[in-house]
Amino acid sequence: MTRSTDGGAVFGRWVTVVALTGLLGLVGCTSDGGAAGAEASEVTTGTSTVASPSATPSSAAPPSSPSSAPSASGTPTPVPVTGPDQRLVTMVVTGGFAGVNKEVALRGDGTVHTSDKGERAVHRTSAAEFTELRTLLGDPALDEVSDLTRNMEAADLFQYTLRFDGRTVMTDRSVEEPALDRLIDALSAWLPGR
Numbered sequence: 001m002t003r004s005t006d007g008g009a010v011f012g013r014w015v016t017v018v019a020l021t022g023l024l025g026l027v028g029c030t031s032d033g034g035a036a037g038a039e040a041s042e043v044t045t046g047t048s049t050v051a052s053p054s055a056t057p058s059s060a061a062p063p064s065s066p067s068s069a070p071s072a073s074g075t076p077t078p079v080p081v082t083g084p085d086q087r088l089v090t091m092v093v094t095g096g097f098a099g100v101n102k103e104v105a106l107r108g109d110g111t112v113h114t115s116d117k118g119e120r121a122v123h124r125t126s127a128a129e130f131t132e133l134r135t136l137l138g139d140p141a142l143d144e145v146s147d148l149t150r151n152m153e154a155a156d157l158f159q160y161t162l163r164f165d166g167r168t169v170m171t172d173r174s175v176e177e178p179a180l181d182r183l184i185d186a187l188s189a190w191l192p193g194r
Helices: 012-027 127-137 140-144 178-188
Strands: 042-045 048-051 087-095 100-107 111-116 119-124 148-151 158-164 167-171
Touching (some): 087 127, 127 178, 158 178, 167 178
Antiparallel strands (some): 042 048, 048 148, 087 158, 111 119, 158 167
């Protein structure tokens, strides 16, 4: 236990360990012998918070180990385009030591719109780049990605907020999510000042 500058006790990791130990104890105490944590929408492990994409009884299986391969639920296929103005994905990158605020958006016409410090630009993807980005968005493994992943003890990590397929995913990349990491890397290549 450490003391804060105002004399109050700061419990930090000790509280996290106790809370996690209590949560793990409850998981084993179900009357049906199943996973009691299936209804939980957020779990703190160590110093990271991970929220499940949708906590339903059918998604109660434990998370699989990270890998670079697509999930067993299928091979990635490019997401369909319904029109030129359709926003397929938007990613906002904020934070870091320098306090960045950058945005990249992929539209249905194959253009990539970027913004950095008020400077806006529009780029045209090649057919291969457009197909690659749409295929990354169509990876079934993205369905398993947590809606929120954040390291609670790190103050200067970049925060990535992605909006795609009707959902919002926020991460600081402190937890390995291969499908999401591939998408973030591909979109980051379009950001100015890389």
